[in-house]
Amino acid sequence: MNLFELTRALVDIESITENEERVGDFLFDHLSALASSTSGHVERMEVAPHRFNVLAQWGNPVVTLSTHMDTVPPFFASREDSEFIWGRAACDTKGIIASMIHAAEALLAGGGRDFALLFVVGEERNSAGAYWAAQSPIGSRFLINGEPTENKLAMGSKGALRYEIAAEGRMAHSAYPELGESAIDKLLSALDRIRLLELPVDDLLGPSTLNIGTISGGRAPNIIADQARAEIMIRLVGDSGGTREAIAKAVAGCAEAREVLEIPAVRLGRLDGLETTVVAYTTDIPAFGGAWGQPFLIGPGTIHVAHTLEERVPKRQLVEAVEIYQRMVKQLWKQESKSAS
Template structure:
């Protein structure tokens, strides 16, 4: 490792540790400001802060008139896990999702500035892990970004460019019954059994797949029934999160397979999205969602890239981590992407 590479690793590691030491769980994103704002000042950025809610502020940094916009999110999922460096791996909440993305992007900006380049920007948004309020609010910054050629949205993709992302549907399945004493169950109607039968019918459905986006999958996240052990449940509910494909017929199948006492409510429906293939880069389907579909509206022709270091397999887990070599490779990937669009 030469001196310049060692210096960059030291700079990246120290600042990533400082970001990860801030508990910026969704709703508390402003906890990052004491570290993030001095970091952007160090890089000579012009900074615009956009309040989104109490304790929640989007941050836009620009260097010249932006043509390339790097973006990622400031919030993390709970629980907070303080950073610890073990050898060449940094562990902790946000290490790859998404404070590691912040440093991989700002590291690329640092390299671009050293080359004398300008025309780049960086955007940190709040709420990606919950309500995407920051992404929606960020569309109000469009007047400052009229010359954009691309949005590079940072998520842990193992350094591959996403071919797109599946949609998200929150489906609430409910069954109505009639309460009764557990000693006389024949006087009631248990709402649980028809719900469980309904779910089993859904488990038996064939799974759709898309060559660019992967399989359509659903997760039974919440299952609730009854109020007391010695009472027949009068109501039962299941909450499903579907990662949907274009033309998905899953919600209609849920309605079609419902029992007489069942009802369906669609509480969230975000459509799937496809991203352009950029020559010279490796691409792959990704199993997760992001703010990219909303934020790409900032780019006049909607060109977007979803990519970054780290693996989604460890994001949101108690073993979230990022290898320093991957962090440096993320800087290199973002630098290549910036060169591609700045020189286009």
């Protein structure tokens, strides 16, 4: 399949998180055919029943090209026009998978070896595949992680700190509010305090940002609410300790704050000849923890249309990514060779 055909074939396989088996089987078969003619090796790395990472390697990998197979909902199939391929995960990250595979084919055709492809499950929820892979490294010195950066090399990415804020009250008839205690009022007070917090700012990554993503609570308009919940996400650029303390103080006396997730901010590698950027989203890179080598982050497409019903990837950027991935692998081979000599 050519690059655009492969991208569309991948997009047309629904692989919402925890349902990656079909796309994993497709990639295993596709890469097995490539490996059989190029003395490579392909394996399924089981993460959970019916969920596995796909690893293909040639020689003794110095560089690993990696991204995730899972997607956010809802699924919608591919289409294309003269400029774009559209569909769920066209840019996040089925087009990236296709570009990495075509880069691998070109490297092999030129006699290259000592690299790997690793496609993982679960990035969109909890990085389960990357955490599992971190326990089974193969000695790779460099990890090129694919996410939509418009083919610019990301110098860093913000972290994430996610909380559930829960307030408890006491039900009463709404005609007699003095007999109850409104959990919603308490939650709103806690959220107002959180919104006023001064969050960290970083010279490279920029300011931390706060999103109150969900709010729920109460039972009926004529009942004083006995419970209320909110979920918040902070895209964090600094140390989390001070922010944790500030949140605990902000909710004190009104609600409880339960930490759900923390992903640290990261600073990433630089390579000559590539335009650079900084991204606000999180990736699998912290979950790998360096086990697969020094990380780099780059890929075709823009994050601004990922997770939307307008998701698409420019065909031109897919083609460019194939060349960029090849060039990066060759640069890193050369860098490793120099450091070893």
